[in-house]
Amino acid sequence: MKSDHILSNICQYISLSPVEKDYFLSLLEEENLSKKEFLLSQGESCNHIYFVNSGILRAFHINQEGKDSTVMFAVKDWWITDMHCFLNVLPSMVNIQVVAPCSVLKLSKNNLDKLYDEIPRFNKFFRILMQNAYCREQLRTIQNLSxxxxxxxxxxxxxxxxxxxxxxxxxxxxxxxxxxxxxxxxxxxxx
Amino acid sequence: MKSDHILSNICQYISLSPVEKDYFLSLLEEENLSKKEFLLSQGESCNHIYFVNSGILRAFHINQEGKDSTVMFAVKDWWITDMHCFLNVLPSMVNIQVVAPCSVLKLSKNNLDKLYDEIPRFNKFFRILMQNAYCREQLRTIQNLSxxxxxxxxxxxxxxxxxxxxxxxxxxxxxxxxxxxxxxxxxxxxx
DNA sequence: TTAAAAAAATAAGATATATTAAGAAATTGA
DNA sequence: TCAATTTCTTAATATATCTTATTTTTTTAA
CATH class of the missing domain: 1.10.10 (Arc Repressor Mutant, subunit A)
Incomplete structure (x- = not known):
């Protein structure tokens, strides 16, 4: 499994011992996807968060009239999921589809919960991740409005x-x- | 200082000993504001995050043409700041103004950093806070687009x-x- | 390599939303 | 309580953006 990207992504913000790194990696699964494949479909339950090793993904919502709205793109070193559905175990509001062939690492909700228990420092990592995501999203709202x-x-x-x-x-x-x-x-x- | 709201807000997600509660409260400052007062002005540096005990606040951005775009409202039990500016020590993109007379508790960036050091469990609390904020903002983006x-x-x-x-x-x-x-x-x- | 499919560009006409201006209603502050 | 200010409403006109249709260009897959 290609793990160098994700480890350096995480070790930007928290430090991990070799044992902790191995434990963390043991919770991940690699997946390779070709163009147009769906990682997640609207209405399905969304049980994983994905880290992008390579390739490009697009998350988009289709409304009742069939209009396509892109929620986000994810490229190398980005994390992507339908966060709301992932955290609250709800049917997904978005589709996640491959734009350019991808290698991703997936982490299940159950494994993430284990991870928080075993290595509470991951709370800090995901706090920073969520902070950045929130700030980006808020800036986008401001720009959409103004x-x-x-x-x-x-x-x-x-x-x-x-x-x-x-x-x-x-x-x-x-x-x-x-x-x-x-x-x-x-x-x-x-x- | 009126601290019952903020403590129960936090203890929804993490548990704190009496000593930890006192330490946390010692980092806060109460402020009372009347209608139309500004908690933060665009361009200023934004050094605090605010918890609303009572009242209503509005965060808004004024663009070059003078157009007013509301970023968020905050009522009882909400946290508000210009998160991006607060975290990265940058000039604020938004104004925060009192809509209905407020009592707020303010926490400075320095004290928040101390808090993370002293009680790392607060990383979990703010992770959840940021998760919720991100999900709300993302849902708003979807709705704005669709x-x-x-x-x-x-x-x-x-x-x-x-x-x-x-x-x-x-x-x-x-x-x-x-x-x-x-x-x-x-x-x-x-x- | 080429035929088929998808994406992009163009343009005309339609619609959602903005602008301006004015008057009515509500709120504020002295 | 009342004058002043702000907010809300209405309506006419203007503009940004959408819809539909067609053509051109690019990409895909056999």
């Missing part, structure tokens, strides 16, 4: 250039909350 | 009836990302 579509697009490609280059424009439009046609139009106007 | 204004309004008053009753309609409009005039119009159409 900026017009073109500026949201510009902020997105500035903040996530690697993602912007790797995913379809219509998926970026879906992240920004606009139609692909409109994104096309505002891009054309500004060249 | 629902039209009227449905976002209906969800808001359903989810936060006490807030909806206590704050100005134009502040709800600002939370929803629409103008007060438009909120008026869609409310009128649906009565």
């Amino acid at each position: 900026l017009p579509a073109l500026e949201r697009y510009e902020q997105f490609i500035k903040k996530y250039p690697h993602i912007a280059n790797a995913v379809a424009l219509k998926q970026i439009a879906s992240y920004l909350g606009i139609t692909p046609e409109f994104l096309s139009a505002i891009r054309a106007k500004n060249d | 629902l039209p204004a009227l449905e976002r309004y209906e969800q808001f008053i359903k989810k936060y009836p006490h807030i909806a009753n206590a704050v100005a309609l134009k502040q709800i409009a600002s939370y929803l990302g629409i103008t007060p005039e438009f909120l008026s119009a869609i409310r009128a159409k649906n009565d």
Whole structure:
């Protein structure tokens, strides 16, 4: 199992002994996925949190009218799940689908709970992870509310250039909350 | 200092000995604020996180064009700050203003860091707090992207009836990302 | 390599939401 | 209590964004 990325991700914030590292790794499972595969489907229960070793994933919600809204992208070194459903054992609100072939490490809710018991320091790690996720999400809310579509697009490609280059424009439009046609139009106007 | 609310808020998730409770309380400061006072102003550095004993606060961002976007409301038992600025010691992106007279307990960044050192269990508490905040924010993002204004309004008053009753309609409009005039119009159409 | 499928661009017409302006209602503060 | 201020409503016009349809370009898979 490819574990170097996840260990350095964690050891940015907490230190682990060799024994603890081994214990942690024993709770993980590796999974390899090809393009368009689903890691999670809306309505299913969501029992795992995923760490991305390589590749790109997209989490998106489909509403009653069939409209596709991108919740997040995840690339190398990101964690992804439907957090609300994962934590509260509820049916998922989102789909998670492979955009570019992935290697992920999955951690089940049960194993995460064990991990907190065995190595309480992981509370600190996930606190920091959740803090960062919350701050990112809040900044996105502010920008969604206060900026017009073109500026949201510009902020997105500035903040996530690697993602912007790797995913379809219509998926970026879906992240920004606009139609692909409109994104096309505002891009054309500004060249 | 009125400490019963904050202690029961914390002891929902972690247990504290009497000594630990006292130590924690020794790190807090009470503040009483009247309507329209600012707890934090955009551009200022944000050194505290606030727990609301009573009253209502509103966090909002003013963009370059002067448009007001409400980031969050906080009522009894909520925590509020500009989290990103608080954690990273950056100038605040938001204002926090009193909507209804408040009693708050403030905890400084320095004291929070001390607290993590002295009682590492607080990592668990803030992990859960941040998890909940992240999930709420993510749900809001999904709704902002996928629902039209009227449905976002209906969800808001359903989810936060006490807030909806206590704050100005134009502040709800600002939370929803629409103008007060438009909120008026869609409310009128649906009565 | 090529046919098929998917994505992107373009454009016309439709709709949701914003802007401006004015008057009515509610709240505030002296 | 009352004048002043703020908030809410209404309505006309303006604008951002969507919808639908078509064509072009790119990607995919056999």
